[in-house]
Amino acid sequence: MRLIIIFYILLFNSYSVIAKDLHVFGLGLYDVKFDGSSSDQAADFRYERRLDNALVNIGPEEDNFFYLKPFYGIEATSESAVYILTGVYLEDNLGYLIKGKESDYVLTPSFGVGYYEDGSGKKLGNEIEFRSTLEVSYKINNDDRIGLSFGHISNANLGDKNPGVEIISLSYQIKY
Helix, strand or coil, X not given: CHHHHHHHHHXXXXXXXXXXXXXXXXXXXXXXXXXXXXXXXXXXXXEEEEECCCCXXXXXXXXXXXXXXXXXXXXXXXXXXXEEEEEEECCEEHXXXXXXXXXXXXXXXXXXXXXXXXXXXXXXXXXXXXXXXXXXXXXXXXXXXXXXXXXXXXXXCCCCCCCCEEEEEEEEEEEC
C-alpha cells in the first residue's frame, strides 16, 4: 500500500510540469558484473515518463544540455524487486557535443531517488535508493528512439550494507 501511495505522490507532483513527454519502455539485465564476481542476475523491466519542461536552466540559452528536466518511473525485476523513483535528466545531441553539428544520436544522463523493495532477489540494504544512468539513443524515422543505457542503483551508504547493482538495458522511447 505504501508503494502505491508513493507512486501517486510522485505522479501528481510531476504532473504540473508536463509539456511534451517521452515514454520510455526498457528491458534489461539486472545485477551485471564485469569482474566475474557472483551476482543475482534477473530480467529488468522499466517504464519512465520524461517530461520536456526544464526545472532549472544552468547554462547558456542556446545550449539545451544544461536544462534539468524531471522524470518519474517504475522498475521491476523477474525476482519481484520493485523500484519507484523520480529525478532529473539532461539531454543533448551527441553530434553537437562531438562534431558541432546535429546527428540522430542523443545522450541522456539522469539521476533519481526512490523507494525500493528487494523482492526475492539481491538485498540492497535500504528502502531509499539512488539511481544514476547514462543512456545513448538513436532517433528513428518517426521521432521515436531506440536506446542503450547503463545504470547503477545504490543507497549511498544510508543502510547497514550497500552492495549496489548495475543494469544494462535496451529501451524503446515514444514521444507523446
